[in-house]
Amino acid sequence: MEVLPCKSRADAVALTAKLIGARLEATPDMVLGLATGRTMEEVYDHLATGGARFDRCTTFNLDEYVGLPPEDPQSYASYMADHLFDRVDIDSARTHLPDGMATDLGQAARDYEARIAAAGGIDLQLLGIGAAGHIGFNEPLSAFRSRTRDKILTPTTRDQNAGMFGGDAARVPKRALTMGVGTILDSRELILLACGAAKAQVIARAVEGPLTSRVSASAIQLHPACKVILDDEAAAALEDIAYYRFVCANEEKWNAYRSHL
Ligand code: GLP
Numbered sequence: 048m049e050v051l052p053c054k055s056r057a058d059a060v061a062l063t064a065k066l067i068g069a070r071l072e073a074t075p076d077m078v079l080g081l082a083t084g085r086t087m088e089e090v091y092d093h094l095a096t097g098g099a100r101f102d103r104c105t106t107f108n109l110d111e112y113v114g115l116p117p118e119d120p121q122s123y124a125s126y127m128a129d130h131l132f133d134r135v136d137i138d139s140a141r142t143h144l145p146d147g148m149a150t151d152l153g154q155a156a157r158d159y160e161a162r163i164a165a166a167g168g169i170d171l172q173l174l175g176i177g178a179a180g181h182i183g184f185n186e187p188l189s190a191f192r193s194r195t196r197d198k199i200l201t202p203t204t205r206d207q208n209a210g211m212f213g214g215d216a217a218r219v220p221k222r223a224l225t226m227g228v229g230t231i232l233d234s235r236e237l238i239l240l241a242c243g244a245a246k247a248q249v250i251a252r253a254v255e256g257p258l259t260s261r262v263s264a265s266a267i268q269l270h271p272a273c274k275v276i277l278d279d280e281a282a283a284a285l286e287d288i289a290y291y292r293f294v295c296a297n298e299e300k301w302n303a304y305r306s307h308l
Contacts, residue, residue, distance in 0.1 A: 062307040071099055078106075091130040095135055109226050145159045170236065181204065232270055247280060
C-alpha cells in the first residue's frame with residue numbers, strides 16, 4: 048500500500064483526478080471502477096472540466112440503492128449522470144451500475160459479476176470510505192471474499208448519507224446492491240480517496256489497524272497495488288505518517304505530482 052498524504056483537500060482531489068486522467072490517457076479502453084459520495088463529486092468535476100476522454104472506456108460502479116429507479120434523483124445512476132456521465136464523452140452503453148430495481152437481487156448480483164468478468168475485470172477501482180469503515184456498501188462483517196450481493200445498511204451509513212435525502216436518514220433506503228470486498232480486491236489497482244477530519248479515525252483503522260471484517264476497508268491491506276490519497280485532516284490519526292511522507296519524498300515517480308504532496 049502507498050499512502051499519499053496531500054497538503055489539502057483540493058490537492059488530494061487534484062492528485063486523484065490526475066492519476067485517473069493519466070491511466071485513461073495511457074489505456075483509453077480501460078475498465079474503470081467508480082465510486083459515489085460527496086468526496087468523489089470533486090474528482091468527477093476535475094475530470095469533466097479538465098477534458099478527460101472517456102469515449103473508449105468501460106465503467107462499473109461499486110453500488111446502487113435497492114428500490115430506487117435509475118431516474119430517481121437520489122439513485123447512484125442519477126448521481127453518476129449528473130456528476131460525470133452527462134458531462135463527458137462516455138458511451139452510456141459501456142457504463143454499468145448494479146440493478147437495484149431487480150425483482151431477483153441475487154440474480155442481478157450474479158449478472159453484475161458476469162458483466163465485470165466479460166469486460167476483462169476492473170483495471171482501476173476508485174474507492175471512498177464510509178464512517179462505518181465500508182468500501183462500496185460493504186458494511187461491517189462483510190466477508191473479505193464476498194462478491195456482489197445486497198446488504199442492509201448500518202444506521203451510521205444511513206445517517207452519513209442522509210444529506211442526499213433532504214437530511215432525513217429515514218428516507219435513505221435500507222438496502223443496497225454492492226460489489227463484494229472480494230470483487231473489489233480482484234481489481235488490478237485500487238485508489239482510495241478520503242478527506243476531512245471525520246475520516247481520520249476510520250482511515251487509521253483501515254490503513255494501520257488489524258485486518259478485520261468489522262472495518263471492511265482494512266481489506267485494502269491485502270491488495271498489491273493500492274494507493275490511499277488523503278488530505279491533511281484525514282491523515283491526522285496515522286501513527287506512521289512521518290514514514291509515509293518520507294517514502295513520498297524519496298520516490299522519483301511522485302516528482303511530477305510533488306506540488307500536491
Ligand atoms: C457512500 C458510498 C461509498 C463511499 C461513501 C463516502 O456510502 N456507497 O462507496 O465510500 O459514500 O461518502 P462521502 O464521500 O460522502 O464521505
